[in-house]
Amino acid sequence: MVVQIIGRKEVETNPNRVYVEKPDGIYSFPKHIDHFQTKAKIKPENYALVQEGDQEDYAISMMWGFNSFQFIPTNVKVLQSGLFVPTPSIFMPHYKNVNDTLQGKSVLYDAAGNLIEGKRLNDYANVINHNCWVVLNARFPKGKGFLGLDLVTITGLDKKGRPILKREHLEDCLEEDCFAELESTNSQGFLTKKAKVQEYEPGKTVYFVYPRLDSVARFVADSDRASLSYSWDPRDSYAGLGVFPCAVGA
Numbered sequence: 264m265v266v267q268i269i270g271r272k273e274v275e276t277n278p279n280r281v282y283v284e285k286p287d288g289i290y291s292f293p294k295h296i297d298h299f300q301t302k303a304k305i306k307p308e309n310y311a312l313v314q315e316g317d318q319e320d321y322a323i324s325m326m327w328g329f330n331s332f333q334f335i336p337t338n339v340k341v342l343q344s345g346l347f348v349p350t351p352s353i354f355m356p357h358y359k360n361v362n363d364t365l366q367g368k369s370v371l372y373d374a375a376g377n378l379i380e381g382k383r384l385n386d387y388a389n390v391i392n393h394n395c396w397v398v399l400n401a402r403f404p405k406g407k408g409f410l411g412l413d414l415v416t417i418t419g420l421d422k423k424g425r426p427i428l429k430r431e432h433l434e435d436c437l438e439e440d441c442f443a444e445l446e447s448t449n450s451q452g453f454l455t456k457k458a459k460v461q462e463y464e465p466g467k468t469v470y471f472v473y474p475r476l477d478s479v480a481r482f483v484a485d486s487d488r489a490s491l492s493y494s495w496d497p498r499d500s501y502a503g504l505g506v507f508p509c510a511v512g513a
Contacts (some may be wrong), residue, residue, distance in 0.1 A: 274375035279376070281370060284386035292370045299374035303345040305508035307374035310510060311387070314351075314356045314371070317402040321376040322510045323349060323357055325387045330505040334479045334497035335507060337398050338417040338426060342393075350416050351452025351480055353509065355491070357411050358482075359390055361465025374510070392465045392484050396503050401452075401480035403493060408432030412474055414451060433474060436475050454491065463488035 279301035282288045288393030299322050304384070310322035329341055338348050349357075363369035364379070365388045379387065397506040400509060406413025412433045419427040436453035437443055447469055458468045479497045483490050 265444065268288070269445075283367065285367060285368065294378055295309055295457060296372055296376040298482070299510075300513040301374070301510045302513050303403065305346075305374065305510050308377070310374040311357070311361070311379060312372045312374060313353055313509070314360055314369075320512045321353055322512075323354070324508050325373075325390070327390075327505040327507050329508065331500055331502050333500045334378070334398060334402065334495075335417075335426060336453075338400060339420065341506055341508050342420050342426075343424075344508070346510055348398060348417070348506050349509045350400045351491070352450060353452070354399055354453075355448050355452040355506070356447075358391060359448070361391055362389075362445075364465055366466060366490050388465075391490060391506075394484065395507070396483050396485075396505070397481065398504060399482055400450075400482035402475045403433065403476060403478055404430075404495060405476060406430070407430060409435045412473060412476065434452050437471055437473055441470070442468045442470045443467060465489070472477075 279294055280291050281294060299312060301322065309325055311325050313321040313323055316374050318330065341348050360369055360371060364371040365384060371384065373379050378380050402415045403412045404415055405411060408414065410433065414431050414433045416429045417426045421427055429503055434449050434451050434453065436449060436455050437457060439479045441456035442458040442461045442463065444456040444458050447454050447467060449455050454471045463470065470488050470490035472490060472494045473492035480493045483492065487497045
């Protein structure tokens with residue numbers, strides 16, 4: 264999908280492609296790509312591709328819903344709909360890509376294969392930076408990973424409708440509550456580097472609340488800041504608390 268052009272010489276532009284300059288060269292992207300294939304029932308124009316390198320394995324809703332449920336019931340209801348609650352490792356790279364695109368450093372497609380740009384990009388970025396309060400798929404029981412914790416995610420439902428759990432050791436991350444560099448995300452979606460300037464910069468920093476025993480993850484963004492918090496009680500539920508549901512590629 265991506266063609267890299269090395270060097271800084273002027274590039275002959277193609278009206279069917281867009282060009283993004285990055286530190287290691289100029290990248291060329293098609294304006295349209297293949298339709299996202301999924302078994303989930305979604306409106307593709309309302310879902311953005313989660314882009315990790317050249318892979319588009321997931322699509323995430325640009326509107327949040329499934330409000331007012333506790334952590335486990337939220338995951339169950341989303342799975343019953345044919346979708347799933349994103350993990351930090353899915354959501355955080357997507358959050359960064361949205362902001363990189365807003366700054367002209369990347370591109371973002373919807374599940375129909377069209378570029379998300381102009382007013383549609385600005386509206387989505389405004390939601391994800393300033394107006395969301397969502398659950399992420401992560402819980403932290405006692406274990407053998409960092410801080411003596413493991414990471415548990417819900418990957419599906421068994422034949423009786425009970426959650427299927429995936430458990431792994433928690434990787435190293437920051438061990439204090441502070442503004443953290445968004446580019447320092449580890450493979451599990453946790454931030455590892457404290458920001459030099461302790462203030463909110465959309466697309467560059469978020470307020471990181473490190474994992475606590477038996478807590479769950481949430482991403483909250485309002486007019487003042489965005490925060491990635493791993494200290495919430497899984498029994499909590501609020502009318503304003505929802506999910507950006509995801510679809511998996513077929």
